[in-house]
Structures are given as C-alpha cells and as structure tokens.
Amino acid sequence: MAQVLEFRLPDLGEGLTEAEIVRWLVQVGDVVAIDQPVVEVETAKAMVEVPCPYGGVVTARFGEEGTELPVGAPLITVAVGAAASGGESEGSGNVLVGYGTSQAAARRRRVRPGQPTRAASAAGGNANGHVSTAGTVNERSDGARTAEQTDAPAAASAQAGGSYATDSHPETTGSTGTTDVTDGPVPVISPLVRRLARENGLDLRELTGSGPDGLILRADVEYALRAAAAQGRRTTMPSAEPHARAATPPTAPPLTAPAPAHTGTSTGTRTPLKGIRGAVADKLSRSRREIPDATCWVDADATELMRARIAMNAAGGPKISLLALLARICTAALARHPELNSRVDMEAREIVRLDQVHLGFAAQTDRGLVVPVVRDAHARDAESLTAEFARLTEAARAGTLTPGELTGGTFTLNNYGVFGVDGSTPIINHPEAAMLGVGRIIPKPWVHEGELAVRQVVQLSLTFDHRVCDGGTAGGFLRYVADCVEQPAVLLRTL
Structure with a gap:
C-alpha cells in the first residue's frame, strides 16, 4: 500500500521565515524522483529551486503561484511505495543549501472508528489542488490530520477536463450518522479561477460547477459575481450555508470589473514590499x-x-x-x-x-x-x-x-x-x-x-x-x- 508523505517548506537558513512561490515545476499526478526540484521560490535573499526528498507520485500541491508561505508550511504530498520495516520512510539524506531533507516523516496513528474528522491542517486550506481520495484519515503526532490515500496513482489519473486537482471530502460514519468534511479547497479548472474568486470575496463552496464532475469553471465564477452585482451587494465569505447552490450559468461575456467610486483623492498603483x-x-x-x-x-x-x-x-x-x-x-x-x-x-x-x-x-x-x-x-x-x-x-x-x-x-x-x-x-x-x-x-x-x-x-x-x-x-x-x-x-x- 502506498504511503503519503508530506513535504514542508524547509528552513532556508539565514533567518528566513517565509518564501513566495514563483513557479511550480511539477503537476499533481507527476512522478518525481528523490531530490528532484518541485517548486521555485523567492526569498528575501534569492530565488532558489526546492528539491523534494521523496520519490513517488505528487498527490497535492499547496499554494498558488504568487502565494507567500511560512517556513514549515506544507508544499506537496507524495505517494511513495510501501513503508520501510520500521514503519517510517526516510528522506534522501541530502542536506542542500539551507535545506534539511534527512528527517523521516512524522509518525501517524489511525483515528478510532466513529471519531469525527477535520480538515488536513490550517495550511491545507490554502492548498492549490489538494488531492485526497476515499481512504483512511490519519492524525500525525503533532495533532494535524491528513487524508491518507489508498491509491495515489489512480487518484492522479482521475483528472479530467484540463489541468486541475480535486478535493473529494472524506466522510466518517459513526453511530450518529455521516458527517461531511467541508474544509479545504474545492475543484476548480485553474488557479486563476480560484484567485478571481478570492479577490472578489466569493466562497467557491457556494457554487455548483458546470464542468465535468462538478468542476468549477471561470464562467461559473463570473456568473455568480454578475448576479451579486445585480443585487447591489458585494459577495462575502459566508459560512452558515456552505452548500448553497448557484444556478447553472448561461453563456455570457467575460466579467468586467466595475469602475472604482470617486473618492475625491488621487489614486495610484500599489506594489507590495516583499521578496528582495x-x-x-x-x-x-x-x-x-x-x-x-x-x-x-x-x-x-x-x-x-x-x-x-x-x-x-x-x-x-x-x-x-x-x-x-x-x-x-x-x-x-x-x-x-x-x-x-x-x-x-x-x-x-x-x-x-x-x-x-x-x-x-x-x-x-x-x-x-x-x-x-x-x-x-x-x-x-x-x-x-x-x-x-x-x-x-x-x-x-x-x-x-x-x-x-x-x-x-x-x-x-x-x-x-x-x-x-x-x-x-x-x-x-x-x-x-x-x-x-x-x-x-x-x-x-x-x-x-x-x-x-x-x-x-x-x-x-x-x-x-x-x-x-x-x-x-x-x-x-x-x-x-x-x-x-x-x-x-x-x-x-x-x-
């Protein structure tokens, strides 16, 4: 049985505490080798490629390009072969510039039947294409929970309709019935769609995607934003009705951002002070x-x-x-x-x-x-x-x-x-x-x-x-x- 290992943003040294994702070098479903660079990040010092200490199939990517992640936040999860006899799978053992890749994966223990489940972790809520299939929900020793996949290659091959990744919410059935897990990303056609929704304050869980298997397309987001604008309100991030449904969008021209209201003061371009x-x-x-x-x-x-x-x-x-x-x-x-x-x-x-x-x-x-x-x-x-x-x-x-x-x-x-x-x-x-x-x-x-x-x-x-x-x-x-x-x-x- 494949074992899913989580690779976190390593300590890049020299007091650096965060890095910005510049470019992903792998896609969900790609097979990676040990110490293969998987992402290019920019720190306050330089732009570097980060190698992954595990070899296997990429099952999840965390963070879109342009997102800043703190050191220790999840980068990717990789489905590797059967675990070693000791129950742990070790990394490559290489120590690159500022990278410690020799630590073994954290031990995991199985959740007791009937115990409610939660989302993977707080960082996982920002995952870009976090893949989880129906499998066993595990809890690491530090208290964060992840979904362990039973067939990572099959999950990777389940993609359809473009380059995207899905979050199939696992369920636990106990004496009180079935509890749906609603945390984590929802399936979208591309990171640009997710960014469009985020910038306009739209909760993707309110939408029903018109793409294959409920995949949310850009037209779905644009239609929801036009509907909100027509009602004279700005869409917020509601949590009381996480599964509210939006109507299937008709064919419509691309969304045009409304002109900013005149405030009587001059406007300009804001550039974030980040990176170098x-x-x-x-x-x-x-x-x-x-x-x-x-x-x-x-x-x-x-x-x-x-x-x-x-x-x-x-x-x-x-x-x-x-x-x-x-x-x-x-x-x-x-x-x-x-x-x-x-x-x-x-x-x-x-x-x-x-x-x-x-x-x-x-x-x-x-x-x-x-x-x-x-x-x-x-x-x-x-x-x-x-x-x-x-x-x-x-x-x-x-x-x-x-x-x-x-x-x-x-x-x-x-x-x-x-x-x-x-x-x-x-x-x-x-x-x-x-x-x-x-x-x-x-x-x-x-x-x-x-x-x-x-x-x-x-x-x-x-x-x-x-x-x-x-x-x-x-x-x-x-x-x-x-x-x-x-x-x-x-x-x-x-x-």
Missing part, C-alpha cells in the same frame, strides 16, 4: 534608525590606474576588471585601518573588529538591488577577484544566488559610476561599519605636475559608522584609497 524589495527596504530602514553615519569624499586622478590596467591586460592571461583593482585597494586600506572592518554589538556595548574581509558589492538586477559577497577578499589577488566578481554577477542576474552568497559581508564596495553619476552618499549595509562609493571615471581638467591637463578623474566617497571611528580614521582610509588610485605603485608595499 522588501528585504532591501527593511535593511535600509534599520540602517538609518540604528547607525549614526557620516560621509566624506575626495576627487582622485585615476589616469595611472587606468594605464596600469591596460598594461596588465596587454601582458596576456585573464583580463583584470576595474572593480577587482578597486577591491584590492579596499582590502589594503582595511589592513591599515581595521576599525572600518567591524560591527557594533549594542547589547554587549562592544565594537567587534573582524579578522577576515568578506567584501560585498552592489549589483543591480531586474529583481532589485542585491549585494553578493566575495569571501576572504583580503586573501585574493586581482585575477581571483575578477573571476569571483564575474561569477557572482552572473548568478545575481540569473537569480540563482544562494542565501550564503548574499550574507556575511563585512565591508561593501558600491560602484555607482556605472549609472553615469559622479557622487553619492550611500546608506551603510547594516550591520557593517562602512561603504566605499566610486563614481564614474571621466576626463576633466586637472592640475598635473604644475600644469593644467585633461586627466581621468573619479570621485570617491566613504560613508562610515561614527560609533566605530572618528573622522580622522575615516579620512585616513579614504586618502590611502585615493593615493592608490592615483599611484598604483603604492600597493607594492602590501603585496
């Missing part, structure tokens, strides 16, 4: 609240640095990026001024000076601003820094950065010159103590060796936490960086 955008908003707001920052800046003649880079790349071998040279200058400056490679522990009222330099750099992507981190940047040469910057930038644009590649930075380098601007006063990437900003490098009039000349000039700015150092230390750091930009040979002292 929400994480950036939270971190920047916290930085402004907690860090007393100050900024200093200086113009520097970058002509010799640009010439040095040209000479390096002309000598053969991997090309050296300008960002890598600036990063090498930063690590040398931090070795001279380690106060800026630190963070403040306000609970202990201590400044924690860090031994390693994990260099973050700001990267603009289609999904928002992210700050990948180059680990142990102080121990890398220009070639290694160039390769790591390229790898992380490509991963950032593809949305495949892991949480570990987006956290743990100790100092940030922000090259806003790529946007064609000269200067900025950047906000410190909390909980770091400083950020170096680099503007565009452009030809400008400059006094060089006592004469006016056209030189490649760049503006450098340093925003620092005034709790970790005073202006003298910050100025000394920035001056050393400017000296290295103007005379790259200064770096030879630290090589």
